[in-house]
Amino acid sequence: MTPETRQLAEGILRGNRLALSRAITLIESTKESHRLDAEALLDHVVYERSRRVREKGRLKPGNSTSNAACVADEGRVGTSESVRPLRVGIAGPPGAGKSTFIEALGKYLTDSKKLRVAVIAVDPSSSRSGGSILGDKTRMYELAKDPKAFVRACPTSGVLGGVARYTNDVVLLCQAASFDIVFIESVGLGQSETIIDQASDMLLLLVPPAGGDELQGVKKGIMEVADVIVVNKADGHLLTAAQHTAAAYQHALCFQRRKWDAWMPSVTLCSALERHRIADVWEQVCSCSDVFRRSGYLRLKRQNQDKYWVWNSLEDILVRRARESSKIKAGVERMEKELGKGTLTPRSAAEILLADFFEEQKSPTKSMAPFQQST
């Protein structure tokens, strides 16, 4: 690890937002040297954070003990789990008011609950060079300038596996920077929901008041995985519509199979614009988190997610190593003629090349993780 990276790591572990931001930029880089730096950095901060937490036995004073019943509860499961923040996925159709809602809930938590809040907006449709990073900071203006909050857009255009892993890496960095709550917002439609489901503890579905056909705009699949449903914009002339929408969701829930026996998804009304009933929403999130934790669901879910990310990283590393293998590259050129003649199928060529590849990989350049070095 370079001295610069080490400095960055120390910054993250102190909860410095600028260091966190720079580390995410490092993770986003497609440059090989940056990637290696980012991986070393991530390994180091994740390991260091858990070591420090274990040493102190508890989270540092001021960090979510007295004021935050919900988050402190998280930690009470065992010393092991207090390392990890509460991760809430937030999904909803366009126009539900997700940004305003996250700003309202985020400010409530930083101001009233003295919690440190990170917001990650996952947008599979936007590209890194696009305007979404600036756009998101503008959308959540108050939260972005709050010293107890961190807002970042993750433009995830690129390889499928890479997209998901990258989101998880950003969550891990927020964890290392001692954030108490991480909101993972699904900006795009479609594939981002899967990523969010694999990266969060629970899913909050935010919906706007609807017209005649009550559940319009919300895909059935999303509703089935929602743990907390919030009807936003329950203010002004939309109040009655919001109440009807809430009733319709409550009704729909009766006919739906539960994800987990111990928890019945709830429906709450709020107005993010008027910052009204935000405390009710937070109470629902805490109830859900509490049930998930006590019933063992959270432990099970996190175990499955950990496994998912290991497999995801594994495939990612394998494919990358193969792509970088000079033996395979040379082999493909060598086989050009046979392939052209039609005497060799691409799969047979691949099988032959893999034998060489495995030979080459017997002494991998990087297989020692900080975990191994320290035990």
Next chain:
Amino acid sequence: MTPETRQLAEGILRGNRLALSRAITLIESTKESHRLDAEALLDHVVYERSRRVREKGRLKPGNSTSNAACVADEGRVGTSESVRPLRVGIAGPPGAGKSTFIEALGKYLTDSKKLRVAVIAVDPSSSRSGGSILGDKTRMYELAKDPKAFVRACPTSGVLGGVARYTNDVVLLCQAASFDIVFIESVGLGQSETIIDQASDMLLLLVPPAGGDELQGVKKGIMEVADVIVVNKADGHLLTAAQHTAAAYQHALCFQRRKWDAWMPSVTLCSALERHRIADVWEQVCSCSDVFRRSGYLRLKRQNQDKYWVWNSLEDILVRRARESSKIKAGVERMEKELGKGTLTPRSAAEILLADFFEEQKSPTKSMAPFQQST
């Protein structure tokens, strides 16, 4: 190879359509034993086909020599290339009349040119259990019952890499079954175009007559990769509209950068319904194929495609082997605790597990391809 598979292989090499159909079903199977059978079968028929062609020096009499200038030309490049059929990708917006067009062109080729025609419809949106297989056979009723033709839908729902490789495997089977022309039809919208581009020699874009805004419904990206543009439905009251549309495309081509200097994409009118000017379309396809072949573009394109498929297969095999590795599976379970504690990142876990995996893979179960066995 089991006796049944050997029998199937012989059937395919004789050009038997039932055997070809059964082999594709084998490729579609997700069962492990079927997959191994299918791979062995594919290797065998591709190798055997090229061996037999080389032995005879030329294609069998009756198989596209005298009547089919276009396809015979294909073979004239060298004995090596005569193994491979002409592969024409067909794309177009919904409502362009792709099925009717392929049926008209296909029947023209089997009847007037005495060529053997295979049609593969790639549909990324449909699933294997869906109705598209039957649906497609119904769509091209005349062609499906023609003994010189073969029609098959490839429902490609599933893994991304797998989708593409599977399409190429089906094309290779058609090649082994001595088809002269393979049409690869893009049924769905979006991602299927990439697959078609990697699996075909040229791309035919089929469009319907348009209204005021002439090029509506056709994505700019597709037009840029089209080699032959055909305006369908040039009949009845749509004739004038079709003529205007053709002029608009011709005009648009002037402002477009060419894919390959030697070939200027052409625009042809036809009526698939009335089977009118189908010969003109075929002439354009032959001209394009001829230019591509003479200018060296075809050789270059096929070389790049071969490499693409090798890499594609390689990644596919690597990921599958990792997924099947008992060492990795056991390792993931073993690391559960460290992952849960947050002392180990998923990527570090993956790096550690990969060392074991490479150890395990030093003696792969299958690395000898027929290509190696015979040389």
